[in-house]
Amino acid sequence: MNDPLDVVTDLYAQYVNPGLARLMSFAGFGLESRAEGMYVYDQEGNAYLDCLGGYGVFALGHRHPKVVEAAKAALDSMPLSSKVFFNEKMARLAERLASITPDGLQYSFFVNSGTEAVEAALKFARHYRGRPVFVATEGGYHGKTFGSVSVTGREKYRTPFEPLLPGALFVPFGDLDALNQAVSEQTAAVIVEPVQGEGGIHVAPPGYLNAAAEIAHKVGALLILDEVQTGMGRTGKMFAAEHEGVQPDLMTLAKALGGGVVPVGALVGTAEVWEQVLGENPLLHTSTFGGGQLACACALATLDVVEEEGLPQRAAERGQLMKQGLQQVKDAQADLIAEVRGIGLMLGVEFAMDEVAELVIAHMLKRGVIAAYTLNNPRVIRFEPPLIITEQEVDRAVNAFGEAVEETAGLLQAIESGGVN
Numbered sequence: 458m459n460d461p462l463d464v465v466t467d468l469y470a471q472y473v474n475p476g477l478a479r480l481m482s483f484a485g486f487g488l489e490s491r492a493e494g495m496y497v498y499d500q501e502g503n504a505y506l507d508c509l510g511g512y513g514v515f516a517l518g519h520r521h522p523k524v525v526e527a528a529k530a531a532l533d534s535m536p537l538s539s540k541v542f543f544n545e546k547m548a549r550l551a552e553r554l555a556s557i558t559p560d561g562l563q564y565s566f567f568v569n570s571g572t573e574a575v576e577a578a579l580k581f582a583r584h585y586r587g588r589p590v591f592v593a594t595e596g597g598y599h600g601k602t603f604g605s606v607s608v609t610g611r612e613k614y615r616t617p618f619e620p621l622l623p624g625a626l627f628v629p630f631g632d633l634d635a636l637n638q639a640v641s642e643q644t645a646a647v648i649v650e651p652v653q654g655e656g657g658i659h660v661a662p663p664g665y666l667n668a669a670a671e672i673a674h675k676v677g678a679l680l681i682l683d684e685v686q687t688g689m690g691r692t693g694k695m696f697a698a699e700h701e702g703v704q705p706d707l708m709t710l711a712k713a714l715g716g717g718v719v720p721v722g723a724l725v726g727t728a729e730v731w732e733q734v735l736g737e738n739p740l741l742h743t744s745t746f747g748g749g750q751l752a753c754a755c756a757l758a759t760l761d762v763v764e765e766e767g768l769p770q771r772a773a774e775r776g777q778l779m780k781q782g783l784q785q786v787k788d789a790q791a792d793l794i795a796e797v798r799g800i801g802l803m804l805g806v807e808f809a810m811d812e813v814a815e816l817v818i819a820h821m822l823k824r825g826v827i828a829a830y831t832l833n834n835p836r837v838i839r840f841e842p843p844l845i846i847t848e849q850e851v852d853r854a855v856n857a858f859g860e861a862v863e864e865t866a867g868l869l870q871a872i873e874s875g876g877v878n
C-alpha cells in the first residue's frame with residue numbers, strides 16, 4: 458500500500474466518504490498534486506485539461522498570477538478582518554460590484570460560499586415584506602444548506618431533510634404562465650438562475666427574466682437572480698443578466714468571484730431592500746469570516762483580470778467555437794446525443810439515455826480531459842473550462858470528447874450484440 462493514490466483512496470474510504478471514494482475511483486480520478494492555468498496535474502505529473510473548471514470556480518484558470526500576488530500581499534499584511542475597524546478592501550469591492558452589476562444594485566453583503574449568499578438573499582427577501590412564500594424553478598440549484606435546498610428543484614436533495622422552509626413553490630423553468638399563476642400577494646421572492654447550471658445547462662428563453670421581474674414586482678415581490686455560477690463572464694457577459702438587461706432586486710455571486718484562489722461570495726441588492734432589512738439593526742445578518750481582507754483582495758484582483766483580459770468576450774468567442782465542435786460530434790452520433798446547448802463557456806451535452814455520460818467522462822479522462830455531469834441531471838456533461846482557454850485547447854477538448862463518445866458507442870454496440878463477455 459505504498460502507492461500514494463491507494464493510500465489516499467483508503468483514507469477517503471475510512472475517514473471521508475466511502476461511497477465517494479468508490480465513485481471517484483470508478484471514474485478513474487487520480488490524486489491532484491498541483492494546478493496551473495488550464496491544467497490540473499496528478500501524482501505522476503500527468504496534465505489534465507480542465508473542462509469542468511471547478512463548476513465555474515476557475516474562470517481565470519488555476520492560480521492566476523495576479524490573484525496569487527494579491528493573496529500573498531494580504532497574507533503579509535492582514536488576511537482576515539478585525540471586524541471592528543473599517544475594512545477598505547471590502548468597501549472598495551462593494552463599490553466595484555455596485556458599478557458593474559445591473560442598475561439599482563448598490564449594496565453588498567459578503568460571505569464565503571454560494572449557498573450562504575442564497576441564504577442571505579432568502580432572509581432579506583423574507584424580511585423585506587414579511588411574506589412567507591418563495592417561488593423557484595424545477596431543476597434549479599441554489600445550494601445545500603436548509604434555506605437554499607428548500608428552493609432547489611430536485612426532490613432527491615430535499616426529501617431526506619424535510620421539513621424544510623415552508624411555502625416553497627416550484628414551476629417549470631422558462632414557463633411564464635406557470636410563474637404568473639404561482640406568484641401571489643404571499644410571495645416574498647422569485648428565485649431563478651439565468652442559466653440553470655446543475656439542472657443541465659438550460660438557458661432562460663429570451664425575455665423570460667424580464668417578464669419574471671415584472672410578474673414579481675406586480676405583487677410587490679422581489680426577483681432574486683442567482684448568478685453564483687453564471688457571474689464573472691462565464692456566459693459571454695460579465696453577468697448573465699446583461700443578455701436581456703434584467704434588473705433583479707437581489708443578486709447572488711460566489712464561485713468565480715475569488716478568482717479560483719479563495720472562497721468568496723456576495724449578496725448584492727438594492728438600497729430599498731438594505732434600508733428595510735438592515736436599517737434598524739445593522740447587525741441583523743452577519744458573517745464572521747465574510748468580507749475578510751484576503752477574500753476581498755482576491756476578488757478585486759479577479760475583477761481586474763476579468764476586465765483586462767476581456768474574459769467575457771473570450772467566453773463568447775471560444776464558447777461559440779466549442780459549441781460548434783460539440784454540435785459536429787452530435788451530428789456524427791445522433792443516436793447517442795440528444796442535444797448540445799448553452800451560452801458562452803457554459804455548455805451542456807445531453808445524452809439520449811442514462812449512464813452514457815459516466816462512461817464518456819471516464820474515456821475523456823483517459824485522454825487527459827476533465828469533464829463532469831450536472832448535479833441535478835446526470836445525463837448532461839457540462840463544459841465549463843476556464844475562460845482563458847485557447848482555440849487549440851478547445852479543439853483538443855472537442856476531439857477528446859468525440860473520441861470518447863465513439864469509444865462509448867462501440868462499447869454499447871458490443872454489449873447489445875452480445876460481443877462483450
Ligand SMILES: *Cc1c(COP(=O)(O)O)cnc(C)c1O
Pocket residue numbers: 512570571572573575598599600601650654655683684685686711712
Ligand atoms: C454552486 C451553486 C450554488 C451553491 O454554491 P456553493 O458555494 O456550493 O454553496 C448556488 N447557486 C448556484 C446557481 C450554483 O451554481
